[in-house]
Amino acid sequence: MTTETKRKVLVLLGPTAVGKTRLSLELAAAYNAEIISGDSMQVYRGMDIGTAKITSAEMKGIPHHLIDIHDPEDAYSAAEFQEQGKRLIEEISARGKLPFIVGGTGLYIESLCYGFRFSEAVADEAFRSEQDAFAEEHGAEALHARLAAVDPASAARLHPNDRRRIIRALEIHHQTKVTLSAAQADQKKESPYELCLIGLTMDRKILYKRIEDRIDQMLEQGLIQEVQGLLDKGYNRSLVSMQGLGYKEIAAYLAGELTYDEAVTLLKRDTRRFAKRQLSWFRHMKEIQWIEDFNEQNYPENLVKIREIIYRRFESTH
Structure with a gap:
């Protein structure tokens, strides 16, 4: 496929709380874009405060x-995201608008951008049950150590x-004798x-302070009530969605397993x-143009830099 026939896709990524949302709205307005959320938790209805939706x-x-x-209750997957994302890129492009992926879920974004083939390994329920039982008996760290060994x-x-x-990942290795990391590295x-x-990051101390402030804000906005409401609707703590950050810790507090202060600290x-971990994932991706010092003080000059990056990539090559 020649460059001329490829669909243009703008991508904004970075760690949680770095400031993607505000910037994405400005860029979407400037470039006549529609936003495709690249976040594995914002797909879930009723999970608003804890996902900063x-x-x-x-x-x-x-x-x-x-x-x-x-x-x-319906688990969402990277393969489903990839399939829906590909369709959306075509539909948005056909409307004469720019597809714009914004988010922090590395596997989702990378799989869509580079067309990963997901493993042929089929579900082996007996193997999964065996691993689940092992984790229940020996703990999460022991199961993680099993994966680290292979x-x-x-x-x-x-x-x-x-x-x-x-x-x-264990199941893929068990069935195919190829590791998940090797299969992904082998992809074109x-x-x-x-x-x-475009990747956003900032001084780690500033980022960590923003994360902590955001969590305090979520608690003020009613995170505890949101989690209680989900539990009251019968959404079990073992669901993939309820294992998300903010949900599992508050659910543990509501179950009396942690004090409020312990839950917030955790x-x-x-x-x-x-x-x-988000930054580690993004750092191994190719072609990202990084804005290393993204903060309120230098927002206007960074916006100029970002617009120059977009111009060089999309306009000056044609």
Whole structure:
């Protein structure tokens, strides 16, 4: 496929709380774009405060896709995101608008940008049950250690509590004798799109302070009531959605397993660690143009830089 026939796709990525939302709205308005959310948690209805989901009013009339498309009991996957994202890129482009992926879920964004083929390994329920039972008996760290023994690269980027993905990585190795990390490394890294990838980051201390302030704000906005409401509707704590940051810690507090202060401390710590893992994932991706010092003070000059990056990538090459 020649560059001339490739669909242009703008991508804005970065860790949680770095400031993607405000910037994405300005860029979408400037470039006649529609936003495709690249966030694995904002797909769930009723999970608004804990996912820092944009409200309809905040969207300022800019179309947003892949938000509020699943009930919390229906697990969402990278393969489903990829399939829906590909369709949306075609539809948005056909309307004469620019597809604009915004988010922080590395696997989702990378799989769509580079057309990953997901593993042929089929679900082996007996193997999964066996791994689940092992984790229940020996703990999350022991299951994580099993993955580290066969696929250290995947283990390094998966949190020990991310049981579903750990078991999937073990299952792929069990069935195919190829590790998930090797299968991903083997993928062709040329994109079917003409990509402009922009990454945002900032001094780590400032980012961590923003994360902690955001969590305090979520609690003020009613995060505890949101989690209680989901539990009251019968959404089980073991659901993939309820394992999300903010939901599992508050659910543990509501169950009496943690004090309020312990839950908040754990949530802040886990979110800082999550941001670190997001950055590690993005750093290995190619072609990202990084804005390293993205903050309020230099927002106007960074906006100029970003517009220059977009111009060089999309306009000056034609």
